[in-house]
Structures are given as structure tokens and as C-alpha cells.
Amino acid sequence: MTFPRRSIAIGALVLAAVPALANPFERVRPVTHEPTRKECGECHMPFQPGLLPAGSWTRIMDTLNDHFGESAALTPDVAADIRAYLTGNAAGRGDGGLLRITEQPWWTRKHHFRPDVWTRPSVVSKANCEACHRGAAQGLYEDD
Amino acid sequence: MIPHALRRILLSTALFAVGAGVAYAAGESAARSAILDGYAAQAKAEAPIFAGFSADRGRALYLGPHAGGKADTNACAACHTPNPAAAGRHAKTGRTIEPMAVSANPKRFTDRAEVEKRFDRDCPNVLGRACTAAEKGDFITYLSGQ
Numbered sequence: 085m086t087f088p089r090r091s092i093a094i095g096a097l098v099l100a101a102v103p104a105l106a107n108p109f110e111r112v113r114p115v116t117h118e119p120t121r122k123e124c125g126e127c128h129m130p131f132q133p134g135l136l137p138a139g140s141w142t143r144i145m146d147t148l149n150d151h152f153g154e155s156a157a158l159t160p161d162v163a164a165d166i167r168a169y170l171t172g173n174a175a176g177r178g179d180g181g182l183l184r185i186t187e188q189p190w191w192t193r194k195h196h197f198r199p200d201v202w203t204r205p206s207v208v209s210k211a212n213c214e215a216c217h218r219g220a221a222q223g224l225y226e227d228d
Numbered sequence: 229m230i231p232h233a234l235r236r237i238l239l240s241t242a243l244f245a246v247g248a249g250v251a252y253a254a255g256e257s258a259a260r261s262a263i264l265d266g267y268a269a270q271a272k273a274e275a276p277i278f279a280g281f282s283a284d285r286g287r288a289l290y291l292g293p294h295a296g297g298k299a300d301t302n303a304c305a306a307c308h309t310p311n312p313a314a315a316g317r318h319a320k321t322g323r324t325i326e327p328m329a330v331s332a333n334p335k336r337f338t339d340r341a342e343v344e345k346r347f348d349r350d351c352p353n354v355l356g357r358a359c360t361a362a363e364k365g366d367f368i369t370y371l372s373g374q
Contacts, residue, residue, distance in 0.1 A: 128321040153298075154320075155349050208322030215322060 108177065109135060109190060112223040117169040119162055127154065129214050131185060132223045133173035139180020141170040147183075186210040259338040260330070264368055266340070270361035278362060286370025289363055290328075296356030304354055304367075312374045329374035337368045 112134035115121050124130045133141065145167040148156045158166070178188050185191055201207060206215055213220040264281070271278040291310060292303025301307065301319050308325060309316040313332040316325035327333045337343055343364075351359035359367070 127318055128323050152320075154353070206322075208317070209320060212322035 107190065107194075108175070110224075110226045112175075112225070113173065114221070114223045117166070120166050120169050123158055123162060123166060124156075127156070128209075128211055129221055131213075133170045134175050134223070135185045136170075136175055136188070137178040137180040138171040138174035140178065140183055141167070141174055143180075143183055145170065184211075256334050256338045259340075260336075260368070260372065263337055263340050263343060264365055267361045267365035267368070271365060274361055281362070281365040281369040283366070283370040283373050285363075286366035286368070289359075289367055290370060292354065294355050297352070297354040301353050304350065306354070307350075312371055328371050330372045331374060336371065343368075 112132040115125075115130045115132055120133075121130045136144075144151070145163060148158060148163065178190065182188055186195075195210070202210055208215075213225070217225050219225070268278075268281070271281075290304045290308070290312065292305060294302050306319045307316050308328045312329040313327050315327055317323070318325060328336060330336050347359050347364055351357065351363075
């Protein structure tokens with residue numbers, strides 16, 4: 085008589101596990117804040133706030149003078165506005181000690197490709213999400 | 229056979245669209261001239277011998293190569309592409325950049341704050357220093373003729 089009870093218990097476990105397994109980054113809210121779209125979308129696509137935890141955004145906004153070797157400096161009022169938007173809509177998970185999306189463990193797990201993929205003329209950089217994800221600007225990263 | 233009345237409407241809409249296009253382009257070229265005038269005044273203040281902008285000097289600045297900046301971006305053309313009428317590509321991020329030539333992209337050099345911000349960022353990368361007002365004017369003069 086223990087058998088059906090066990091299978092019910094397992095079924096409940098599986099159901100509970102499904103939401104945890106779905107990748108929360110495969111669909112993130114698009115950038116809705118115009119200053120972020122403009123100022124953070126010049127050199128690369130404007131990354132959605134939901135791709136990084138607040139700690140990472142805070143460190144990025146603290147170091148715009150030396151932003152991955154470039155200056156992305158902004159006037160203080162614009163920077164404060166963008167900082168509030170990014171941290172206020174940040175991901176609930178991820179490693180806030182890492183600045184890059186492309187260093188986050190969830191990202192590297194999904195992007196185990198041959199090294200020469202990253203140097204293709206159409207790709208150039210891991211951060212060029214749009215080269216591979218056509219829906220990247222809309223926050224859509226499901227397999228396509 | 230398009231009915232006469234409809235044809236009149238179509239024609240006047242077309243004329244209106246052309247007229248609006250011309251007015252818009254005039255606004256853009258006025259904005260660009262104002263930016264150039266500002267750089268000319270600044271260039272005169274920096275060096276009294278300043279005798280106007282030169283498209284040839286602007287072309288040399290654009291195409292490089294230059295020493296002093298970063299090795300992978302030793303020319304404006306590294307990101308903006310040697311053919312300014314073509315779309316460029318950011319050397320580090322791979323992102324497409326709209327053409328710099330005014331003929332291909334009439335919106336170029338019409339927003340003073342935007343133009344200044346990008347000179348402030350791009351000149352140190354390429355030259356290892358800020359651009360002078362004369363260089364900025366040369367650059368815009370070259371690309372306005374492209």
C-alpha cells in the first residue's frame with residue numbers, strides 16, 4: 085500500500101521542481117527606460133536589467149569612467165536615473181560580485197562553444213547577444 | 229484608372245511629403261552648420277592662425293592610422309569603417325554603427341551634446357588625447373561631403 089503514496093509524493097516533487105528548473109533568463113523584460121536605452125545602447129545593445137543582480141549593476145555604474153577599457157562616463161543626474169532603473173529591475177539571482185553577464189555561471193553553462201565561434205566576424209564578442217539571439221533586443225533568448 | 233479626386237489627394241499628399249522632407253533636411257543642415265560655427269569660433273580662440281576647416285585633414289584623421297591610442301582602434305575607421313557611407317561595426321562589441329557620411333545618414337552631427345560626448349570618448353581611444361576644435365570641424369567637414 086505504500087506504492088501509490090510514494091508516486092504521489094514524487095509527482096508533487098517533480099511539479100515543485102519544474103519552475104526552479106526553467107531558466108528565468110530565457111525571457112526578460114525589455115528595456116523600457118529611454119535614458120538607459122539611449123546611453124547604454126550606443127556601443128552594444130542595451131542589456132536588460134533582468135540579466136544581472138543589483139550588486140553587478142551597482143558596480144558597473146560605480147566604474148563608468150573605466151568601463152571595460154572604455155569611458156562610458158555620464159553626467160551625475162543621468163547616471164543616477166539609469167542606476168535606479170537598473171538596480172530597481174535587477175535579476176533576483178546571479179553573482180553580484182561579477183560585473184559581466186557573460187561571466188555569470190548560468191550564462192557560461194549555456195554557452196560552451198568552440199573558442200573560434202567568439203572570434204567570427206559576425207560575432208566578435210560574447211557580449212554581442214544580437215549576433216545569435218534575434219530577439220535579444222526584446223529580451224527573448226529562448227533557443228531559436 | 230485612378231479617379232480624378234483620388235488622384236488629386238494622392239498628388240497633394242506626395243507633394244506634402246516631399247515638402248516636409250525638404251524642411252526636415254534643412255533643419256538638419258542648419259543644426260550641423262551651427263555646430264561647425266561653434267567649433268570654428270573655438271578653433272580661432274585656440275589658434276589665431278586658424279584659416280578654416282579642411283576635408284583633407286578630416287579624411288586623414290578618419291582613416292589614420294594613428295599612434296598614441298589603443299592598438300586595436302588606431303583609426304576612426306576601425307569602428308566607423310574605411311568607407312564612411314557604409315555601416316560600421318564596433319571593434320570590441322561587434323555592434324553595428326550607422327554610416328557616418330551625411331549623404332548616407334542625414335541625422336549625423338545634428339545634436340551638439342551627442343557629438344561632443346562621442347568626440348570626448350572616441351578621440352582618446354584613437355589618438356591617446358582629446359581632439360582639438362579644428363580637428364572636430366575637419367572631421368565633420370569631411371563627412372558632410374561624403
